[in-house]
Amino acid sequence: MKFSSSLLSLFALVSLVIASPNPAGFVVKDSLNAPQDWARRSVAPSDEHVVLHLGLAKRDQAGLEARLLEISDPDHKDYGEWLTADEVDAFTAPSAETRTIVSRWLEEHGLMDSHIEKRSVSENSISVTVPIHKARAMLGDAEFHVYEHRDTGEERITTESYSLPRDVAPHIETIFGLANFARGSAFRSPIRVLTQEEQGDDSTPGVVKASSASGAPASCNFNYVTAHCLRYLYGTEDYKPYGKGQHIGISGFGKEYANFDDLQLYLKNQRKAREGYKFSVTTINGGHNTQSKPGAEANLDTQVVAGLAAPIRSTYYSTGGSPPFKADKGTPTNTNEPYAEQLDYLLGLTHPPAVLSTSYGDDEQTVPYAYAKRVCADFASLTARGVSILFASGDSGVGAASSCQTNDGLNTTTFLPVFPSTCPWVTSVGATMDFAPEVVAEAKESYITSGAGFSNYFARPSYQKTAVQGYLKTLGTENAGLYNTTGRAYPDVAAQGSRYKIYVGGKYYAVSGTSASTPTMASIIALLNDARLKAGKSTLGFLNPWIYSLNGKGFTDVTSGNSYGCSTDGFPATEGWDPATGFGTPKFKTLLSQALKK
Numbered sequence: 027m028k029f030s031s032s033l034l035s036l037f038a039l040v041s042l043v044i045a046s047p048n049p050a051g052f053v054v055k056d057s058l059n060a061p062q063d064w065a066r067r068s069v070a071p072s073d074e075h076v077v078l079h080l081g082l083a084k085r086d087q088a089g090l091e092a093r094l095l096e097i098s099d100p101d102h103k104d105y106g107e108w109l110t111a112d113e114v115d116a117f118t119a120p121s122a123e124t125r126t127i128v129s130r131w132l133e134e135h136g137l138m139d140s141h142i143e144k145r146s147v148s149e150n151s152i153s154v155t156v157p158i159h160k161a162r163a164m165l166g167d168a169e170f171h172v173y174e175h176r177d178t179g180e181e182r183i184t185t186e187s188y189s190l191p192r193d194v195a196p197h198i199e200t201i202f203g204l205a206n207f208a209r210g211s212a213f214r215s216p217i218r219v220l221t222q223e224e225q226g227d228d229s230t231p232g233v234v235k236a237s238s239a240s241g242a243p244a245s246c247n248f249n250y251v252t253a254h255c256l257r258y259l260y261g262t263e264d265y266k267p268y269g270k271g272q273h274i275g276i277s278g279f280g281k282e283y284a285n286f287d288d289l290q291l292y293l294k295n296q297r298k299a300r301e302g303y304k305f306s307v308t309t310i311n312g313g314h315n316t317q318s319k320p321g322a323e324a325n326l327d328t329q330v331v332a333g334l335a336a337p338i339r340s341t342y343y344s345t346g347g348s349p350p351f352k353a354d355k356g357t358p359t360n361t362n363e364p365y366a367e368q369l370d371y372l373l374g375l376t377h378p379p380a381v382l383s384t385s386y387g388d389d390e391q392t393v394p395y396a397y398a399k400r401v402c403a404d405f406a407s408l409t410a411r412g413v414s415i416l417f418a419s420g421d422s423g424v425g426a427a428s429s430c431q432t433n434d435g436l437n438t439t440t441f442l443p444v445f446p447s448t449c450p451w452v453t454s455v456g457a458t459m460d461f462a463p464e465v466v467a468e469a470k471e472s473y474i475t476s477g478a479g480f481s482n483y484f485a486r487p488s489y490q491k492t493a494v495q496g497y498l499k500t501l502g503t504e505n506a507g508l509y510n511t512t513g514r515a516y517p518d519v520a521a522q523g524s525r526y527k528i529y530v531g532g533k534y535y536a537v538s539g540t541s542a543s544t545p546t547m548a549s550i551i552a553l554l555n556d557a558r559l560k561a562g563k564s565t566l567g568f569l570n571p572w573i574y575s576l577n578g579k580g581f582t583d584v585t586s587g588n589s590y591g592c593s594t595d596g597f598p599a600t601e602g603w604d605p606a607t608g609f610g611t612p613k614f615k616t617l618l619s620q621a622l623k624k
């Protein structure tokens with residue numbers, strides 16, 4: 027990395043910033059201390075460029091959410107009447123006043139309409155690239171530093187705090203990549219190559235696990251979970267999909283590429299009847315489709331969906347935006363956040379995917395509050411279009427032991443909830459293991475523990491109040507002070523998340539995680555949509571009010587195990603909803619009859 031400024035001028039810069047952290051007329055928009063796993067290396071060179079990706083205030087988010095709660099309420103007369111893109115835009119486009127004030131502010135800094143590089147369809151998100159010295163002037167002398175992720179060496183330029191002029195601040199909800207240390211990590215265990223012996227033959231039973239011997243489908247008496255096993259376990263084996271009118275979206279971020287040949291190998295071995303099925307790939311924001319570099323997460327997600335939901339079409343969305351930062355002059359550092367670009371793209375589609383499966387997330391506290399609010403509001407817009415949005419609940423139970431502290435400078439011991447699962451407009455999926463009965467997936471056997479928790483950012487939505495209050499009553503004082511008793515609780519549901527047998531670069535691997543559970547649940551939802559579409563009904567869209575109204579009907583309750591973490595027993599699974607596995611794992615046939623009733 028090259029630095030154009032001398033050490034002396036760097037010091038001068040720092041002391042200047044400390045002397046006037048927030049000039050008169052500016053208000054702090056967002057601030058976040060860098061989490062412990064990020065080291066602040068140096069002041070960012072002032073001629074380096076950054077992308078300012080502005081999330082403009084929406085005209086009527088409250089109106090959108092109120093309408094969404096009506097059309098997702100199975101007892102409302104308008105249930106299932108999802109909105110068109112234009113109907114969403116009518117709520118979410120910026121007002122004339124917002125447009126005027128933001129344009130005037132940009133013009134004051136020499137940024138004309140022609141400098142705007144990207145504009146979302148609803149025009150509530152725009153990007154401009156500026157040198158850091160200009161960004162500082164625009165953002166109340168915000169300090170930009172080079173940060174390095176201690177484990178991976180990943181570098182990024184960002185701020186820990188930024189401000190906007192008092193009159194502009196209400197019109198910009200967030201600047202997506204600033205004060206943001208989210209990494210959009212994939213939730214899967216490190217994958218393990220299977221030995222020749224372990225690979226076995228998928229058509230004959232392998233070694234029966236003692237705990238899964240009785241009551242499990244014969245096809246699940248394996249050391250490893252296959253498509254065959256999942257279809258019998260969850261009851262989709264007899265369902266003949268119609269396959270029209272929808273597609274399943276699978277999110278990919280970072281350098282995760284889904285491989286076409288590996289899918290054929292998976293189908294040949296685990297779902298012969300669907301050999302030849304292909305997913306399509308859409309690249310967003312400079313994402314790639316590098317067939318020579320298959321990714322374990324990407325392959326897991328695309329293989330599971332194909333095995334369970336083919337012939338329903340699926341699309342792998344490879345979103346760029348987190349390249350390793352290089353301080354080359356003139357190369358703008360990207361916004362380094364996974365969701366905004368993908369959401370802008372999906373919200374612009376006339377036919378978005380009916381189901382979106384995303385196996386990525388971050389500790390909520392590494393995501394700035396204004397950013398989380400905005401992205402969550404964008405998920406509300408997308409699910410209002412009739413898209414069921416599923417997110418993995420995370421693989422560290424209530425938090426990885428070494429990191430269970432607040433990053434507000436006080437280092438208070440706390441559980442660490444995971445975003446976006448904490449957003450009330452998405453459906454969060456936890457992980458189980460074993461078969462008869464299924465229990466909470468935990469690290470000793472599965473290398474991962476089903477993620478669980480309560481948001482510090484989002485209040486508990488009305489649809490889950492009864493279920494969560496019931497659980498908290500049973501829980502009593504256990505974990506008191508370690509979690510937020512009024513927050514949005516997750517996960518909502520669960521599915522197998524242990525030892526899936528997948529193919530990467532032509533080899534067999536075992537992989538665990540809510541990363542596996544999420545495409546499994548997404549496939550089940552797509553099959554339910556399939557039956558609804560065939561019956562002339564709409565897609566299931568925003569799922570949570572429907573799921574909570576079933577109150578466990580259509581799910582196998584998981585009552586054994588814990589979401590361990592933070593050196594505690596975490597949250598125990600209990601009868602009924604619990605924050606280890608939600609309502610439990612799907613019973614397709616029951617869900618099908620329920621889904622066709624509304």
Ligand SMILES: *[C@@H]1O[C@H](CO)[C@@H](O)[C@H](O)[C@H]1NC(C)=O
Binds near residue numbers: 062435436437
């Ligand atoms: C909090 O923890 C960090 C990292 O371990 C340490 O550097 C810092 O001094 C701690 N702060 C307090 C107030 O204990």
Ligand SMILES: *[C@@H]1O[C@H](CO)[C@@H](O)[C@H](O)[C@H]1NC(C)=O
Binds near residue numbers: 482486512513514
């Ligand atoms: C707990 O969650 C609520 C939202 O439900 C939030 O307002 C509050 O700040 C949170 N408490 C903490 C300590 O983060």
